[in-house]
Amino acid sequence: MSTPPLTSRLPTVGTTIFTVMSQLALEHRAVNTGQGFPDFEPPLELRERVAYHLGARHNQYAPMAGVVALREAIAAKVARHYGRRPSPGSEITVTSGGTEALASSIQALVHPGDEVVLLDPAYDSYQPIVELAGGRAVRVPLARPGFGIDWERLADALGARTRLLMVNTPHNPSGACLAVADLDRLAALLRPTGAFVIADEVYEHMVFDGQRHASLNGHAELAERSIVVSSFGKTYHSTGWKVGYTVAPPALTEEVRKVHQFVTFATASVLQYAIADFMTAHPEWEDQLPAFYQQKRDRLVTLLAGSRLSLEPAHATYFQLVDYSAISDKPDTEFALELIRSNGVATIPVSPFCAAPPPRERLVRLCFAKEDATLQAAAERLRGL
Numbered sequence: 001m002s003t004p005p006l007t008s009r010l011p012t013v014g015t016t017i018f019t020v021m022s023q024l025a026l027e028h029r030a031v032n033t034g035q036g037f038p039d040f041e042p043p044l045e046l047r048e049r050v051a052y053h054l055g056a057r058h059n060q061y062a063p064m065a066g067v068v069a070l071r072e073a074i075a076a077k078v079a080r081h082y083g084r085r086p087s088p089g090s091e092i093t094v095t096s097g098g099t100e101a102l103a104s105s106i107q108a109l110v111h112p113g114d115e116v117v118l119l120d121p122a123y124d125s126y127q128p129i130v131e132l133a134g135g136r137a138v139r140v141p142l143a144r145p146g147f148g149i150d151w152e153r154l155a156d157a158l159g160a161r162t163r164l165l166m167v168n169t170p171h172n173p174s175g176a177c178l179a180v181a182d183l184d185r186l187a188a189l190l191r192p193t194g195a196f197v198i199a200d201e202v203y204e205h206m207v208f209d210g211q212r213h214a215s216l217n218g219h220a221e222l223a224e225r226s227i228v229v230s231s232f233g234k235t236y237h238s239t240g241w242k243v244g245y246t247v248a249p250p251a252l253t254e255e256v257r258k259v260h261q262f263v264t265f266a267t268a269s270v271l272q273y274a275i276a277d278f279m280t281a282h283p284e285w286e287d288q289l290p291a292f293y294q295q296k297r298d299r300l301v302t303l304l305a306g307s308r309l310s311l312e313p314a315h316a317t318y319f320q321l322v323d324y325s326a327i328s329d330k331p332d333t334e335f336a337l338e339l340i341r342s343n344g345v346a347t348i349p350v351s352p353f354c355a356a357p358p359p360r361e362r363l364v365r366l367c368f369a370k371e372d373a374t375l376q377a378a379a380e381r382l383r384g385l
């Protein structure tokens with residue numbers, strides 16, 4: 001029997017850099033400050049609610065759009081933080097992680113031949129999904145230093161074929177955040193265009209140094225053309241549960257749900273009930289996250305003082321970019337591989353987030369969502385470089 005010829009839909013895609021680095025970290029027993037996940041647990045009470053709902057007959061399909069109590073809790077949370085209460089019935093959809101929210105949203109909006117503007121460095125899942133939808137990614141570098149929007153280049157990239165702009169704030173890997181003034185400028189730029197926005201805000205509750213996250217949910221004009229994506233994995237230290245959601249106006253939500261219902265149909269019911277309980281009982285949870293993560297960032301910064309790494313300002317997310325140009329002139333992926341093999345520290349290079357040619361900077365990303373002992377072990381090895 002002969003095998004039919006297989007033509008890949010994603011010929012240039014390999015295994016993601018996060019998986020590659022975590023695998024190598026295991027093989028080399030490296031300290032894993034690479035892939036973005038906490039090495040501590042979700043709150044005990046939240047885990048207990050999961051156990052409770054396992055025993056409370058919540059083991060069958062959840063409603064397609066999400067458990068009602070969870071959508072109501074999300075609406076209350078968005079209202080509390082951003083001053084606008086989306087409708088749980090027509091504007092909120094619970095998804096299997098931010099990743100599914102992004103994939104379902106891109107598939108819902110992009111037609112073959114459409115252009116989608118990505119701001120580099122861009123999270124690695126965006127472009128493959130754009131391509132699966134038949135779209136073309138147009139990659140626009142963020143401005144250096146600081147990773148803000150390069151307004152001139154963005155304006156040049158927007159054209160008649162632009163269907164969608166992907167925005168990630170707070171930004172992985174740089175920790176840069178859009179300010180309200182940026183949102184105003186973005187709204188003005190998009191006003192004459194037919195472009196929608198997907199705002200990836202999965203790090204919305206990790207913003208430091210007294211700054212406030214400017215969500216597109218809180219910007220009346222942008223919210224009209226936007227799908228905002230968030231993830232409970234980040235907020236509740238539970239990246240393995242893969243529960244996220246979208247907030248979007250009713251017409252956009254209807255299209256997102258059309259895709260979501262055939263990709264996953266619904267997201268794990270016990271997790272949804274448990275998160276709804278916890279959100280309702282502890283609306284203050286998000287309020288302590290900035291201090292919690294700022295303290296981890298500061299710990300890492302202190303531990304790396306005296307090393308030959310130069311630290312970029314990190315005002316949000318749980319990532320710290322470090323410049324290693326005083327140590328090596330090797331490209332970032334080569335340097336990161338060497339760092340795992342020779343020094344036992346896993347990091348993430350920035351170039352997989354960027355279109356070719358790779359950036360000239362010598363930057364790798366460290367994740368500080370780690371116990372102090374992990375940060376200490378990583379820093380000891382990095383100080384030896």
Ligand SMILES: Cc1ncc(COP(=O)(O)O)c(C=O)c1O
Binds near residue numbers: 096097100200231
């Ligand atoms: C910018 C960004 N978007 C989306 C995701 C995916 O979120 P989830 O783990 O909920 O699928 C991540 C995860 O690291 C991320 O960093």
